[in-house]
Amino acid sequence: xxxxxxxxxxxxxxxxxxxxxxxxxxxxxxxxxxxxxxxxxxxxxxxxxxxxxxxxxxxxxxxxxxxxxxxxxxxxxxxxxxxxxxxxxxxxxxxxxxxxxxxxxxxxxxxxxxxxxxxxxxxxxxxxxxxxxxxxxxxxxxxxxxxxxxxxxxxxxxxxxxxxxxxxxxxxxxxxxxxxxxxxxxxxxxxxxxxxxxxxxxxxxxxxxxxxxxxxxxxxxxxxxxxxxxxxxxxxxxxxxxxxxxxxxxxxxxxxxxxxxxxxxxxxxxxxxxxxxxxxxxxxxxxxxxxxxxxxxxxxxxxxxxxxxxxxxxxxxxxxxxxxxxxxxxxxxxxxxxx
Amino acid sequence: xxxxxxxxxxxxxxxxxxxxxxxxxxxxxxxxxxxxxxxxxxxxxxxxxxxxxxxxxxxxxxxxxxxxxxxxxxxxxxxxxxxxxxxxxxxxxxxxxxxxxxxxxxxxxxxxxxxxxxxxxxxxxxxxxxxxxxxxxxxxxxxxxxxxxxxxxxxxxxxxxxxxxxxxxxxxxxxxxxxxxxxxxxxxxxxxxxxxxxxxxxxxxxxxxxxxxxxxxxxxxxxxxxxxxxxxxxxxxxxxxxxxxxxxxxxxxxxxxxxxxxxxxxxxxxxxxxxxxxxxxxxxxxxxxxxxxxxxxxxxxxxxxxxxxxxxxxxxxxxxxxxxxxxxxxxxxxxxxxxxxxxxxxxxxxxxx
Amino acid sequence: xxxxxxxxxxxxxxxxxxxxxxxxxxxxxxxxxxxxxxxxxxxxxxxxxxxxxxxxxxxxxxxxxxxxxxxxxxxxxxxx
Numbered sequence: 001x002x003x004x005x006x007x008x009x010x011x012x013x014x015x016x017x018x019x020x021x022x023x024x025x026x027x028x029x030x031x032x033x034x035x036x037x038x039x040x041x042x043x044x045x046x047x048x049x050x051x052x053x054x055x056x057x058x059x060x061x062x063x064x065x066x067x068x069x070x071x072x073x074x075x076x077x078x079x080x081x082x083x084x085x086x087x088x089x090x091x092x093x094x095x096x097x098x099x100x101x102x103x104x105x106x107x108x109x110x111x112x113x114x115x116x117x118x119x120x121x122x123x124x125x126x127x128x129x130x131x132x133x134x135x136x137x138x139x140x141x142x143x144x145x146x147x148x149x150x151x152x153x154x155x156x157x158x159x160x161x162x163x164x165x166x167x168x169x170x171x172x173x174x175x176x177x178x179x180x181x182x183x184x185x186x187x188x189x190x191x192x193x194x195x196x197x198x199x200x201x202x203x204x205x206x207x208x209x210x211x212x213x214x215x216x217x218x219x220x221x222x223x224x225x226x227x228x229x230x231x232x233x234x235x236x237x238x239x240x241x242x243x244x245x246x247x248x249x250x251x252x253x254x255x256x257x258x259x260x261x262x263x264x265x266x267x268x269x270x271x272x273x274x275x276x277x278x279x280x281x282x283x284x285x286x287x288x289x290x291x292x293x294x295x296x297x298x299x300x301x302x303x304x305x306x307x308x309x310x311x312x313x314x315x316x317x318x319x320x321x322x323x324x325x326x327x328x329x330x331x332x333x334x335x336x337x338x339x
Numbered sequence: 340x341x342x343x344x345x346x347x348x349x350x351x352x353x354x355x356x357x358x359x360x361x362x363x364x365x366x367x368x369x370x371x372x373x374x375x376x377x378x379x380x381x382x383x384x385x386x387x388x389x390x391x392x393x394x395x396x397x398x399x400x401x402x403x404x405x406x407x408x409x410x411x412x413x414x415x416x417x418x419x420x421x422x423x424x425x426x427x428x429x430x431x432x433x434x435x436x437x438x439x440x441x442x443x444x445x446x447x448x449x450x451x452x453x454x455x456x457x458x459x460x461x462x463x464x465x466x467x468x469x470x471x472x473x474x475x476x477x478x479x480x481x482x483x484x485x486x487x488x489x490x491x492x493x494x495x496x497x498x499x500x501x502x503x504x505x506x507x508x509x510x511x512x513x514x515x516x517x518x519x520x521x522x523x524x525x526x527x528x529x530x531x532x533x534x535x536x537x538x539x540x541x542x543x544x545x546x547x548x549x550x551x552x553x554x555x556x557x558x559x560x561x562x563x564x565x566x567x568x569x570x571x572x573x574x575x576x577x578x579x580x581x582x583x584x585x586x587x588x589x590x591x592x593x594x595x596x597x598x599x600x601x602x603x604x605x606x607x608x609x610x611x612x613x614x615x616x617x618x619x620x621x622x623x624x625x626x627x628x629x630x631x632x633x634x635x636x637x638x639x640x641x642x643x644x645x646x647x648x649x650x651x652x653x654x655x656x657x658x659x660x661x662x663x664x665x666x667x668x669x670x671x672x673x674x675x676x677x678x679x680x681x682x683x684x685x686x687x688x689x690x691x692x
Numbered sequence: 693x694x695x696x697x698x699x700x701x702x703x704x705x706x707x708x709x710x711x712x713x714x715x716x717x718x719x720x721x722x723x724x725x726x727x728x729x730x731x732x733x734x735x736x737x738x739x740x741x742x743x744x745x746x747x748x749x750x751x752x753x754x755x756x757x758x759x760x761x762x763x764x765x766x767x768x769x770x771x772x
Contacts, residue, residue, distance in 0.1 A: 188446075188448075189448045189452075190448070190452070190718065190719055190739075191716055191717065191718040192716070192717040192718070193715050193716050193717070194715055195715060253715065254714040254715040255714070255715025255716060256715070257714075257715070257757075258697070258713040258714050258715050258716035259715070259716055261695075261697050261713075261757065262695070262697050262713070262716065262718070262736070263448065264677075264695050319375075319376055319377050320342055320759075321342050321345055321346070321376055321377065321378075321381065321554060322342060322346070322380075323376060323377025323378065323379075323380035323381060324377050324380060325374060325375065325377045325686050326686045328666065328685075328686065329667070331426075331666050331667050341759065368695060421738075448738065448739055449721075449738045449739025449740065450738065450739070451721055451739050451740070452739065474696070474737055474742065475737070475738055477724055477740070477742070478721075478724070478737070478738050478739065478740040478742075481721060481723040481724060481740060484723075485721075485723070526696050526735070526737060526742065529696075529735065529742050529743050530742060551753075553753070553756040553757070555756060556756075578745065578746075578749035578750075578752050578753060579735055579743065579745060579749065579753075585724060585725070585742060585743050587724055587725065587726060588724040588742065591723070591724065
């Protein structure tokens with residue numbers, strides 16, 4: 001790229017001409033580095049046998065960088081994890097960018113490198129994409145949409161309908177870290193914390209669970225917006241079964257705990273970007289927990305509850321005191337209480 | 340306090356409490372704590388723990404909420420508020436809906452943040468909604484003094500703070516429910532001092548115990564209430580509350596506020612129960628600086644929040660509860676506020692074994 | 693309106709203080725507790741310290757909170 005284009009994204013970069021071509025080669029192809037993408041065909045051709053999982057996710061996080069991650073890592077991990085909830089090994093990713101005029105090229109390069117590193121970690125390539133540039137003010141810096149295809153590695157149907165009474169509910173680690181890290185980075189509530197986002201690709205974790213439990217795996221979901229509570233409430237509602245959760249078993253880091261105490265937030269409703277909830281047949285629970293603890297990002301994996309036929313459709317949390325309360329789908333937006 | 344110790348406290352309470360006793364808590368954070376820790380499960384079956392007018396959002400009159408909404412409609416105004424108020428239904432709409440329609444509404448954690456907001460945006464008029472009881476009122480007062488000191492002229496406060504003792508008197512004067520004792524608000528008492536509530540025993544022969552917010556605190560306070568032979572006002576939360584309270588905070592309140600009549604949902608207008616800004620601070624008084632026409636205010640049809648707030652109606656006795664009025668689609672403040680009695684009650688539905 | 697957390701004063705400049713709890717650092721005003729000093733524990737509500745706690749009092753509250761919300765030890769046995 002010649003110097004007289006400066007170091008910022010211009011409207012011309014989205015026009016499809018020379019500038020655009022240079023941007024694609026110098027930033028995207030350079031970062032994502034693979035022969036499929038380098039052909040710069042309008043469509044990438046893939047092959048697969050068996051069932052395909054297909055998903056898309058848009059990422060509009062603010063700020064773009066936060067402790068533990070950035071929008072690039074988030075975008076790739078988010079889509080890889082959605083595929084993983086279908087027990088699908090990621091096969092290929094597409095990345096579409098909407099960039100605000102004036103965005104720093106250097107920043108874009110770094111975010112693409114982050115995407116490439118996360119994709120490499122997940123063993124998947126970014127093989128096609130698109131870029132549009134919008135006028136200043138028309139978007140919040142950068143929006144990224146990542147679409148993914150994956151190969152489903154199980155033969156049986158996963159989902160809430162597969163859940164049975166007696167099944168075990170397993171959580172891969174502590175909750176609330178991503179939301180707290182982003183809230184801190186946003187600076188609206190003026191606090192500092194060492195808590196980092198847990199943003200991470202989790203295919204290896206899911207593969208380990210499938211290896212350990214096989215057809216015992218019933219349901220997988222990553223607790224993103226709405227947190228653990230939302231995932232559990234969805235399972236209960238969609239299956240018509242009840243869930244009993246042991247509050248004491250749910251890991252929460254001290255920093256998350258403090259911030260939540262201060263702002264009146266519930267860690268169970270906060271977003272995570274590197275955690276997985278799994279429901280599996282009771283006899284496979286120990287094997288899954290052991291496999292997760294040995295796998296990347298699963299060191300704090302633990303069983304947190306059981307599916308039950310009582311109070312169908314609802315989630316009951318047993319507190320440390322042995323008392324119980326219902327976990328409902330959270331309403332409204334994330335905001336701190338003070339009272 | 341370990342779970343076993345708590346269960347022992349609960350067992351002691353069951354053994355010592357008089358049958359059919361009704362205790363009332365008057366602090367939204369106690370309502371929350373009791374719900375969060377499932378403490379009702381630990382109470383003896385014939386002990387009633389009733390929620391009173393302790394949620395400042397719930398007791399804010401519709402007319403005052405409508406005034407906040409009306410302020411949102413002024414193009415030069417940024418409304419800064421605690422997050423608790425965002426979803427509360429006013430007569431026609433809510434702050435959340437107003438924001439979606441283009442109003443400039445910001446959630447802040449502290450009154451200071453609103454002052455900073457005003458300082459950073461001199462072309463905007465920042466109005467902070469001063470809501471809460473004696474725990475929060477001094478912080479708003481301090482923010483007004485800071486704004487004045489720093490010359491932040493585009494900062495003003497819509498003062499809807501209220502004080503607890505007049506409301507407790509009004510409630511007891513109504514005499515609707517025989518209350519054996521009050522669980523008194525722990526952090527309000529940090530400011531006011533526990534002695535502020537002595538009148539309950541002296542004038543009404545009703546017991547009260549100032550309580551902290553952990554489950555052990557609440558159970559211990561209930562046990563103290565159960566053990567009293569003559570009604571008295573005691574302090575369980577000794578690690579944070581003294582009889583004399585925080586005199587610096589009270590002096591600040593005295594400097595900035597004067598008592599006004601205030602309209603409480605469920606209790607009506609209670610003389611001297613509100614805190615208005617003194618004339619000296621007229622420059623920072625949003626009620627004086629901005630003329631808004633709120634129109635007519637009305638409560639939602641069928642809503643019984645007022646009775647719930649007086650402790651005479653259980654949330655489950657309201658026909659709307661759990662049917663037309665849920666946390667997802669609330670009709671009244673008691674359901675939408677995270678500290679409301681109805682929202683807390685809703686969490687317990689259907690868990691009977 | 694009573695959410696308040698015990699936190700320790702790390703440093704003071706003017707009327708503002710930097711305060712800390714485990715895994716959390718924040719700024720709060722000492723306008724309501726002008727006698728608070730570095731090292732003191734204060735109860736913080738809505739960005740203001742509302743009183744000074746003796747250390748053992750603060751630790752008692754924090755211990756109660758921790759008992760209710762600690763990371764648990766790994767359960768050896770599955771749930772029943």
